[in-house]
Amino acid sequence: MRIFTTWSPAKGTTYTTDLPGHPSTAIIADRMAEPKELQPEAPGGKAGAGRGGGPAAEAWFFCLRLLGGRYAFEAPLVTEVVRLGPLTRLPASPAFLPGVFTHRGEVLPVLDIAQLVGQGSVPIRASTRAALVHCGPWKVAVVSDAVEGLVAIPRRALEPPLAESAGVAEFLSAIGRDPTGTIAILDLPRLVETARARAVPAGSTPA
Amino acid sequence: MRSPSDLDPKKKAARKAPARRGADDAARIAAFLRAWADGDHDSRLDPDSFADPALREVAVAANDAADGIVSDLRNAQDRISAVTSGVDEAIEAMVKLVIQGDLSGTLRLGITDAALTPLIAGVGQVMETLKKFVTEIREAALQLSTSSAEVLAAATQNESSTSAQASAIHETTATMEELKGASHQIAENAQMVASIAEQTLVGGRQGEGSIKAFMEAMEKVRHNAVEVDEAIGKLSRRVERIGTVVEVIDEIADRSDLLALNAALEGAKAGEAGRGFSIVAAEMRRLAENVMESTKEIKNLITEIREATHAAKEASDGNKKMAAEGEKLGGNAMSNVTGILSGIQETSDAARVIHLATQQQRTATEQVVQSMSEIEEVTRQAQSGSKQATGAAAELTKLAERLAELVKRFKVE
Amino acid sequence: MSERTSEMLMFRVGSRVFACDVQDVRRIGSPLEVPPEDLLEETPLGRPFSQERGLVVLDASGELERTVVVDHVLGVSSIPEDHVQPLPPFAAACMTSGAVAGFVLLDDSPTLLVDLPTLVSEHVAPPRSPEERP
Numbered sequence: 001m002r003i004f005t006t007w008s009p010a011k012g013t014t015y016t017t018d019l020p021g022h023p024s025t026a027i028i029a030d031r032m033a034e035p036k037e038l039q040p041e042a043p044g045g046k047a048g049a050g051r052g053g054g055p056a057a058e059a060w061f062f063c064l065r066l067l068g069g070r071y072a073f074e075a076p077l078v079t080e081v082v083r084l085g086p087l088t089r090l091p092a093s094p095a096f097l098p099g100v101f102t103h104r105g106e107v108l109p110v111l112d113i114a115q116l117v118g119q120g121s122v123p124i125r126a127s128t129r130a131a132l133v134h135c136g137p138w139k140v141a142v143v144s145d146a147v148e149g150l151v152a153i154p155r156r157a158l159e160p161p162l163a164e165s166a167g168v169a170e171f172l173s174a175i176g177r178d179p180t181g182t183i184a185i186l187d188l189p190r191l192v193e194t195a196r197a198r199a200v201p202a203g204s205t206p207a
Numbered sequence: 208m209r210s211p212s213d214l215d216p217k218k219k220a221a222r223k224a225p226a227r228r229g230a231d232d233a234a235r236i237a238a239f240l241r242a243w244a245d246g247d248h249d250s251r252l253d254p255d256s257f258a259d260p261a262l263r264e265v266a267v268a269a270n271d272a273a274d275g276i277v278s279d280l281r282n283a284q285d286r287i288s289a290v291t292s293g294v295d296e297a298i299e300a301m302v303k304l305v306i307q308g309d310l311s312g313t314l315r316l317g318i319t320d321a322a323l324t325p326l327i328a329g330v331g332q333v334m335e336t337l338k339k340f341v342t343e344i345r346e347a348a349l350q351l352s353t354s355s356a357e358v359l360a361a362a363t364q365n366e367s368s369t370s371a372q373a374s375a376i377h378e379t380t381a382t383m384e385e386l387k388g389a390s391h392q393i394a395e396n397a398q399m400v401a402s403i404a405e406q407t408l409v410g411g412r413q414g415e416g417s418i419k420a421f422m423e424a425m426e427k428v429r430h431n432a433v434e435v436d437e438a439i440g441k442l443s444r445r446v447e448r449i450g451t452v453v454e455v456i457d458e459i460a461d462r463s464d465l466l467a468l469n470a471a472l473e474g475a476k477a478g479e480a481g482r483g484f485s486i487v488a489a490e491m492r493r494l495a496e497n498v499m500e501s502t503k504e505i506k507n508l509i510t511e512i513r514e515a516t517h518a519a520k521e522a523s524d525g526n527k528k529m530a531a532e533g534e535k536l537g538g539n540a541m542s543n544v545t546g547i548l549s550g551i552q553e554t555s556d557a558a559r560v561i562h563l564a565t566q567q568q569r570t571a572t573e574q575v576v577q578s579m580s581e582i583e584e585v586t587r588q589a590q591s592g593s594k595q596a597t598g599a600a601a602e603l604t605k606l607a608e609r610l611a612e613l614v615k616r617f618k619v620e
Numbered sequence: 621m622s623e624r625t626s627e628m629l630m631f632r633v634g635s636r637v638f639a640c641d642v643q644d645v646r647r648i649g650s651p652l653e654v655p656p657e658d659l660l661e662e663t664p665l666g667r668p669f670s671q672e673r674g675l676v677v678l679d680a681s682g683e684l685e686r687t688v689v690v691d692h693v694l695g696v697s698s699i700p701e702d703h704v705q706p707l708p709p710f711a712a713a714c715m716t717s718g719a720v721a722g723f724v725l726l727d728d729s730p731t732l733l734v735d736l737p738t739l740v741s742e743h744v745a746p747p748r749s750p751e752e753r754p
Contacts, residue, residue, distance in 0.1 A: 006740045073645065086729055088723075088729065088730045088732070090711060090715060090720060090732075091664035091665060091666070091717065091719070091720065091732075092715050092716045092717035092719070093711065093714055093715050093716075094714050094721070097711060099712075100708060100711060100730060101730075102728055102729070102730055105725070106705070107705045107707075107708055107722075107723050107725075107730050108708055109708045109711040109714075111710075137709055138709060138710040138713075139708060139709070139710065140710050144633050145659070180707045192710070194714045195714070196710065196714055199713065199714035199715070199716070264738065465648060465649070465650065465673075468648045468673075468693050468695070469647050469648050471695060471696045472629065472642055472645055472647065472648060474696075474698045475627035475629070475642040476627070476642050476643055478627075485696065489695070489696075492695065
């Protein structure tokens with residue numbers, strides 16, 4: 001897992017990097033903590049495989065705007081925030097997999113959570129932001145309407161989700177709150193795994 | 208009856224003049240005769256006064272003669288007065304009768320004098336005659352009354368007829384005057400119509416000419432369109448031939464391309480060994496592609512030509528159709544114009560006829576008016592004649608009435 | 621270091637360009653000369669606009685020969701190996717067809733690398749859904 005370590009000392013700055021031959025990527029350093037805070041020995045929870053350490057007082061989440069609300073998942077899952085660029089559609093692929101794109105010479109699949117839960121779709125333009133996530137063996141770019149970035153929520157402020165199983169609710173692990181408002185915490189690995197299991201061909205004809 | 212002896216005794220006494228003797232006696236007899244000649248019938252001689260006995264005898268004889276005369280005279284006078292009074296009586300009776308008007312009775316006279324009998328008879332005859340006369344007059348008066356009434360009625364009738372006739376004639380005259388005026392108007396209008404018709408005729412003839420020219424133009428267009436059609440046909444056929452050739456070339460090029468592709472494929476499969484082969488194949492492919500590019504261009508060109516030809520054909524067809532339409536319209540217009548022209552001609556002729564007719568009519572009307580005024584004159588005269596006749600008849604009637612009135616007084620039955 | 625290359629045949633179906641291994645194509649032919657039952661027109665690759673060219677392919681078993689109808693054969697390209705990428709695992713896991721083997725990166729946009737024999741095999745016998753896969 002890679003954590004991108006370039007950020008501006010000041011909070012709320014948008015950093016744009018243009019790597020040659022690749023679509024431009026934008027990394028939001030919004031409220032991103034000092035690297036020290038994300039070291040394995042620091043409390044805060046990194047989803048490192050096999051790392052120990054007890055739960056910290058605050059948890060870092062990566063927040064997106066999606067389905068008209070604020071959703072987030074464990075921050076360590078996110079490696080990068082990218083601009084999608086042109087999307088190559090795949091034949092015989094499910095609806096939540098609108099296609100693949102190239103990033104730094106690597107072909108990556110795109111995951112549309114809205115399509116997965118059957119609540120419309122995220123409009124995809126060249127400027128659409130996606131969060132690159134690593135969920136176990138899967139590398140996926142999660143598209144959203146907007147990217148908020150890292151938020152810190154105290155663990156004690158996390159509440160269990162409502163007992164709904166319809167739509168996106170089945171993938172919620174908690175409800176959190178921050179000064180801005182409510183955030184629905186997604187269990188992203190479960191979501192991705194479920195998606196894979198459910199893969200229904202979107203039709204034999206690609207777009 | 209009075210007798211001459213009823214003269215004034217004084218006078219009588221006076222006549223007895225103082226007796227003179229002798230000569231006086233002769234003188235007294237002469238004076239006495241003279242007095243008698245003068246009409247003094249009262250004079251008498253006093254015989255006593257006569258000395259001469261002969262003269263006394265004469266005097267007595269004279270006195271006797273005188274008395275005899277006087278008595279004769281008296282008788283005659285009595286006779287006369289009797290007759291006179293008888294006549295007077297008769298006349299009086301007649302007058303009375305006449306005045307009373309009663310002729311029905313007979314004359315009753317108290318006259319017994321036989322000498323008057325002829326007179327009475329005569330008077331009676333007169334009365335009879337008078338009666339007859341009156342009767343006839345009455346009848347005549349009646350007839351006259353009737354006739355004059357008839358005449359009056361007829362005259363009145365005549366008067367009113369002539370009056371009516373006069374007013375009718377007057378009206379007719381007035382109408383004729385109007386007619387004269389109207390026919391004048393008509394004549395003028397007809398004149399105008401005739402001149403308009405003339406103008407229209409000229410214009411119509413021009414229109415005819417234009418339509419003819421138009422139709423000739425349409426004929427030309429149609430002819431042209433046919434020629435264009437033929438040219439297009441030729442062009443089409445040529446283009447099709449080219450197309451066929453190009454298709455063949457294309458086919459060949461395609462085949463070559465396919466061969467080259469497969470050659471390249473085999474060369475690729477063979478890897479290193481097939482590299483040279485691949486190069487040749489690639490070259491061949493390029494060649495084939497060039498050819499196909501060219502044929503594609505030609506095909507595009509052919510398509511363009513076809514489209515243009517099609518458009519031209521459509522235009523030509525359109526032209527032909529239009530020309531045919533035009534000819535038809537022209538034909539219609541022509542027949543319309545011809546119809547109009549003949550109509551105008553008729554109108555023109557008609558107008559002229561009207562003009563002539565109205566002129567004739569005018570003359571005729573004038574003549575009629577003239578005649579009418581003559582008639583009017585005659586009628587007026589007749590009218591006045593009627594009036595006179597009526598007046599005369601009226602007078603006559605009045606007279607008849609008066610006469611009738613007059614004779615009414617006489618009773619004849 | 622020598623750059624290893626793969627020989628790829630580039631072809632177009634509809635408006636999309638695909639790549640395949642030259643070894644998978646027996647020959648290039650004309651679909652009009654092939655009986656219709658041996659033609660593949662409706663595939664996950666899409667529908668061709670025309671019947672310009674046909675790629676004659678043997679199925680995975682090597683027994684069935686079919687002609688995949690394509691609109692245009694662009695030609696053979698030597699693709700450097702580092703330009704060839706496999707399907708991302710997640711995508712591979714989600715797809716019902718094995719016809720897409722990976723991508724050929726040309727001009728930064730990934731061109732689908734097609735496994736033609738699998739395409740033919742799947743056409744002849746449609747694949748099972750992933751739930752049924754072990």
